[in-house]
Amino acid sequence: MPFAALETPQLLLDVTKLDANTARMKAHVERLGSRLRPHLKTTKSVDLARHVLGDLSHPITVSTLKEADYFAGHGARDILYAVGIAENKMDHVVALRRKDVDLTIILDNLASAAMVVARAAAAETMVPVLIEIDSDGHRSGVEPQSGALVAIGRLLEDGAYTLLRGVMTHAGASYDCRTTACIEKLAAQERSLTLGSAEMLREAGMACPVVSIGSTPTALFSKNLDGVTEVRAGVFMSRDLVMAGLGVCAPEDIALSVLATVIGHQPAKGWVITDAGWMAMSRDRGTSGHGIDQGYGLVADEYGRLLGDVVVNGANQEHGILTAHEGKPLDISGFPIGMRLRILPNHACATAAQYGEYLVVDSGSEILTRWERINGW
Ligand SMILES: Cc1ncc(COP(=O)(O)O)c(C=O)c1O
Incomplete structure (x- = not known):
């Protein structure tokens, strides 16, 4: 037409630019030895996800449980719901887990951890969790490498139906940078504080296999992803004027x-x-x-x-x-x-x-x- x-x-999407943007991010992350768990909160489209990922067996990140339902309904199985969990969403989480969707949730405090331990046990359904780390003062997250982090980890480890899968952070403060040097610094900080937190949990005897970080600016300006098991970036696919303004x-x-x-x-x-x-x-x-x-x-x-x-x-x-x-x-x-x-x-x-x-x-x-x-x- x-x-x-x-x-x-109307909303237009230039597929040639989409492909180039996606290839650039994928190549960068893979060259540094990690892998993408793209955040589909920007695109929210199964057609687009299939175009970019090939099929939905690829690990993905979502920002709502509606997205989790939607992508799971089209075959996604490895889904990270990357917003701190609220108790009113636990029935929904359990329902997805019972449909064989490997849904992981996040939290950053003892009260939420205790709630998840209790709700997962009551439902007799295994619920994997990442602990959110505050790597830049931007938003939520527990203080990195802190006693509170270990206490949350211990509570989850002791739960019969909770699985401590690891740690995650989002360096949203990179959106406030005005120089490339600032983004590079935040990228290094995002990695080191999250990795340091994973190491602290491991030293305390917890497995903590996943180290998950990501924002489009820090992902693209990262120079070292050693120890980072996955990078969650989202807006890189379409990009926008905020990204252009950040360089x-x-x-x-x-x-x-x-x-x-x-x-x-x-x-x-x-x-x-x-x-x-x-x-x-x-x-x-x-x-x-x-x-x-x-x-x-x-x-x-x-x-x-x-x-x-x-x-x-x-x-x-x-x-x-x-x-x-x-x-x-x-x-x-x-x-x-x-x-x-x-x-x-x-x-x-x-x-x-x-x-x-x-x-x-x-x-x-x-x-x-x-x-x-x-x-x-
Ligand atoms: C938890 C989390 N992870 C990853 C991202 C992806 O960041 P970006 O859109 O800059 O790629 C976001 C974006 O808000 C987020 O909230």
Whole structure:
């Protein structure tokens, strides 16, 4: 189907860029002797997962139990649910485990560990657990190499139906870096603190086979993955403007975009109005603290060729307001009514979450196929 026949907005995925981005990450991680457990929270699509992974026997990471159900229903068996567990999800976890899905959960505190020990025993169902480590002060996780870590490990080891599988962390602070040196430092820290935590548990007599780390910036800038058994990265497949702003990729590498149409002008202000507002792009303003603030998205032509100094400077629910960077006026004669544009997103996960499918494209102007995706919980 040609673009011209499409109602807008639509979510486009450039499969050539997707393949290149994926190959680059896989080669890097494998060259350093580890393996990928891709995080499918960005893509949430079984079609895309099959395209990238071959089949779903590959280990995967998910961010919701709905994703776990969805991918398990299409054959995935080795799934890490990488958000700290809550008791109200334990029936769901047990149900998946009983369907022969090797689902692993994570936690970072004694209360959750005691809850999981009790709930797994009551269900007489083995539940494997990774202990989450706080390797950078970004979010959750127990203090690395601490007494609390060992106490949690001991509680899980002593549970009749809990299996301490290892440790994990996510170096989310890498998103706050402004230099490559900062990302490299966090990558080394992510590895050393997680590995050190695994070694502490091992010295205390616990097996701890899994050392799981990952974020796209730290994964791509890592120089040493010795001892790291798996790398969980997610946004690397599509990339986005936040990644470009961090120097992880170029805007030209971004595989995801929103197809929009010019619906109006404000000539006195030099504004171009489109039908892609924040509902189409998400409200994510992840580049606002970067050297270049890309507003709600960076604008390309309908074939994905960047126009340079054109961004979505303002967004209402269904209206996007295009200007040059910093709100400077555009020459609106270059944007006739009805013109199709592609807008690159700040945050791929947030933009994709607004849509139920990907329209798969390459460098041409035809839709090659449609890949379904899921949303919600
Ligand atoms: C626990 C966890 N692991 C891995 C990732 C993947 O990070 P990225 O999307 O930067 O690749 C995330 C992303 O939020 C995460 O929360």
